[in-house]
Amino acid sequence: MTNSSLTLMLGLLVGIAAARARADEANVWPFWVGETADQASAASPVPATDAGWDEGFDSWTGLGPFLFSKPAPEGERLEGFRPFYVERTSASGQAQESTVLYPLFYYRSYGSNYSWSLFKLINRYGSKDGAPPTAKTEEHTLDIWPFYFSRDTGVPGTSYHAVLPIAGDMLDRFGYDRISWRLFPAYVQTERHGEVRTSFPWPFLSETHGTGNGFALWPLFGRTVEKGSLYREFYLWPFGWNNSVAPAFNAPDGTAPTREVGFLPLFTREHGPGFDSGNYLWPFFGYTRRTAPYHYDETRYFWPFLVQGRGEGHSVDRWGPFYTHSDMDGMDKTWVMWPLWRQARWTDDALTQTKTQFFYFLYWSLKQQDANNPAVAPAEKFHIWPLYSSWDNGAGHRQVEALSPMEVFFPNNDDVRQAWTPFFALYRRDEDVSGAIEGSILWNGITWAEDPKRGRSDFHLGPLLGVERRPDGGRVSVGGGLFGMRRGPAGSAWRLFLFEFSPKVGKGAPTQR
Secondary structure (H helix, E strand, C coil): CCHHHCCHHHHHHHHHHHCCCCCCEEEECCCEEEECCCCCCCCCCCCCCCCCCCCCCCEEEECCCCEEEEECHHHCEEEEECCCEEEEECCCCCEEEEEECCCCEEEEEECCEEEEEECCCEEEEEECCCCCCCCCCCCEEEEECCCEEEEECCCHHHCEEEECCCEEEEEEECCEEEEEEECCCCEEEEEECCEEEEECCCCCEEEEEECEEEEEECCCEEEEEECCCCEEEEECCCCEEEEEECCCCCCCCCCCCEEEEEECCCEEEEEECCEEEEEECCCCEEEEEECCCCCEEEEEECCCCEEEEEECCEEEEEECCCEEEEEECCEEEEEECCCCEEEEEEEECCEEEEEEEECCCCEEEEEEEECCCCCCCCEEEEEECCCEEEEECCCCCEEEEECCCCCCCCCCCHHHHHHCHHHHCCEEEEECCCCCEEEEECCCCEEEEEEHHHCEEEEEECCCEEEEEECCEEEEEECCCCEEEEECCCCCCCEEEECCCCCCCCCCCCCCC
């Protein structure tokens, strides 16, 4: 997809700016703003597939935040008409991902395979035309929630088509090896790890066979006996239970099962090798005593408000909702006046990380510090919702944007960042490791750039006014070059000009994240 065909009017307006094809910025805001890469670094050359009125520009925006095209990592390119359509293409021009009014619809490409989803209710996965005939690419799935589920692998034994509530046989879905139904909920059968449970109707009457055998009349009573001394029972669900549960998969051979008994709200108890926990008049009084694999003792009063625990690498002090401090396996957490203030500190992959929050999202910050060299400058990002967000990689690259109502809720969602975040970013600022600064207000309506090392600075008030400074001279232009003044090297006089549309102006607006 190339956005040059969207409107004839836009093309004509950009044609005026394209007369400055080798300038760093061409500005006919609000219709179009084009930007080339920093010629010193040539970091993001224009792909060969781009041509036409936008040729020669590495990135551009049009109609404020709506139209855009910009380079992406690894030679890819992002372009679209926010929020209606955003597309990511590979260096060869092949579509890798498309979204339409995200999260309403998205399309993604995975090598020989693809997937798309309509509001997470209609989901499709399959292989592209011409994909090699491997087992993976032959698999096609289509889900229409909650009525239709299908998988087609080309092999009858692993393929299925299921229609709810009429009939269905699904394989390897929702944590079960098999789920079958006929006139749901009249008949339902599930299978997991060799245990087959049949309900008629679900969930009231069921029987179990296979690795477990039992019977249940829900919610009155149910019992399932597994191999050896393992069993599960419930009485007046969810109030009473009596279970003998298998030890964890990594427990040594011969480890005794864990016993779980309870009748709410009078008492509950769990007892196993090196572990004992109980509650009385739940949830008011309780305790935990552990001797393996580590020592830990905990006492609870009016849980979850008053809790105190001590052990090897574990401690808890809670006087909720006023104050809580816990340290569990290196995860140090503190709450003050829950849910107003929270801080968590931990070390992961040689990075000491500190997360601080005020009322979950009104203030949110994350600082990362080299655990082996605390003298190294930390990396940090923080949000003051919905006004402000900033990023600092600790190596001299900093970014700021305002307004910013989306980032704190979707910190790792690139689809939201590309389709929605720019609408609110009235102000942006970017500083790189060299000290060069770029800024933008009102979606490139006002832009400025400063590069002290190269002796360059620029200011643009849309197409109305441009001010540029270079080591070899300066320039002030009106109307994008209709008229203005310029001068050569230091000591030269200012001279008037008319209709000069090919200046070497500044780099322009910061690249959007």
